Amino acid sequence: MNKLPQSYYEKQDVVFLARDLIGKTIVSIIDGNRTSGIITETEAYRGYDDKACHAHLGRFTDRTKIMYETGGVAYVYLCYGIHHLFNIITNTQDNADAILIRAVEPIDGIDIMKQRRGKEKLDKTLTSGPGNFSKAFALDKSHYGADLTGDTVWIEESNKSIDPEEIIISKRIGIDYADEDKDLPWRFYLNTSKFVSKR
DNA sequence: ATAGCGATGAGCT
DNA sequence: GCTCATCGCTATA
Known part of the structure; x- marks a missing residue:
């Protein structure tokens, strides 16, 4: 139990951090149920100058306002009306950098994860893909702004x-609207894990 | 007030 | 590879 400190999240290079988070352990305790897993897939979204980022050009709305906080809080939003996507906010105040957690390899609480996902078996779909990970860990909009310390x-x-x-370093997924920024090599995944959304 | 749409995932071909 | 569920956010009026 070596919880990452506040100072970790205040580092300024969100692309470095997205890569650095690969292999670390994410834990949630929701309703007394502990779940944990190794982070196997992330994507970096860089505040002001990244066309794929919700805070591009300083966009500031009720949804994005948490992104401008000092690093170390969660940014959760609903995607396609169905999936809650869980992000880590990094950098110092007003930079609005974020890291999307796209997949983990489950460790603790596999039974409760299966229950939450409506699955009988443990397979890669239990916790790979950002929507699936969030559901397995019971992370939703109630965790908007949650303190990661x-x-x-x-x-x-x-x-x-x-x-x-x-x-492995690759392009980010599902951001074709972002013009040239869609090709930035800001997605990272652990090639030795089967818990990865896409190769 | 409201049209348009999305950092997805499941199921089927 | 293709379709589509499903709804809150955003921009525009």
């Missing part, structure tokens, strides 16, 4: 170390 949802160092060669 608190005791509901947080990230820890893992015991296992990651060889840099296990991490």
